[in-house]
Amino acid sequence: NAGVTQTPKFQVLKTGQSMTLQCAQDMNHNSMYWYRQDPGMGLRLIYYSASEGTTDKGEVPNGYNVSRLNKREFSLRLESAAPSQTSVYFCASSARSYNSPLHFGNGTRLTVT
Amino acid sequence: KQEVTQIPAALSVPEGENLVLNCSFTDSAIYNLQWFRQDPGKGLTSLLLIQSSQREQTSGRLNASLDKSSGRSTLYIAASQPGDSATYLCAVRAILSYNTDKLIFGTGTRLQVFP
Numbered sequence: 187n188a189g190v191t192q193t194p195k196f197q198v199l200k201t202g203q204s205m206t207l208q209c210a211q212d213m214n215h216n217s218m219y220w221y222r223q224d225p226g227m228g229l230r231l232i233y234y235s236a237s238e239g240t241t242d243k244g245e246v247p248n249g250y251n252v253s254r255l256n257k258r259e260f261s262l263r264l265e266s267a268a269p270s271q272t273s274v275y276f277c278a279s280s281a282r283s284y285n286s287p288l289h290f291g292n293g294t295r296l297t298v299t
Numbered sequence: 300k301q302e303v304t305q306i307p308a309a310l311s312v313p314e315g316e317n318l319v320l321n322c323s324f325t326d327s328a329i330y331n332l333q334w335f336r337q338d339p340g341k342g343l344t345s346l347l348l349i350q351s352s353q354r355e356q357t358s359g360r361l362n363a364s365l366d367k368s369s370g371r372s373t374l375y376i377a378a379s380q381p382g383d384s385a386t387y388l389c390a391v392r393a394i395l396s397y398n399t400d401k402l403i404f405g406t407g408t409r410l411q412v413f414p
Contacts, residue, residue: 229343229388288333291342
């Protein structure tokens with residue numbers, strides 16, 4: 187039972203490089219989310235997608251872009267990485283109802299030097 | 300502005316103790332509150348979700364309560380075990396406006412249960 191799968195698990199980038207974080211869920215969920223987790227700041231929402239074909243900005247969208255490729259997949263792209271984007275990134279999904287729990291992937295630990 | 304606070308930030312207890320983790324929030328306009336567990340290097344696992352109309356939820360040795368009017372939730376862990384060692388986070392789904400909501404996380408309580 188895979189749930190939410192994120193790749194890669196670890197990544198080191200140099201300032202200015204680009205990369206895409208991949209996320210896929212097999213629970214037929216409508217909503218998908220990208221969060222970043224930083225020490226002392228909790229989880230902050232970067233972007234979310236309420237359904238296939240729609241995406242919306244969260245609290246900290248600057249420097250990121252997303253694509254909801256289909257119902258299963260939601261990718262996060264860093265076009266020009268900056269040291270401030272060093273963080274742990276989590277993808278999550280949930281059913282449409284706001285009373286549905288979130289299911290998280292195991293995260294991608296990104297370091298930008 | 301909705302803010303979620305968890306105190307203490309860290310807790311260390313001997314095995315077998317019953318313990319309570321606290322979560323407080325500043326605005327009672329919420330749909331629900333969720334408790335999560337996070338193991339080192341892992342994602343978050345949903346433990347319990349309490350809807351705003353509910354007072355508590357139970358799962359095994361875990362019991363979560365919600366007092367919306369006072370802006371408080373507690374997670375009670377009975378007969379703690381070393382395997383309970385993890386960071387516990389709460390999150391409220393705050394109602395921002397009609398048809399708009401937002402999940403707001405606390406920064407967590409890091410629990411260590413020693414044998």
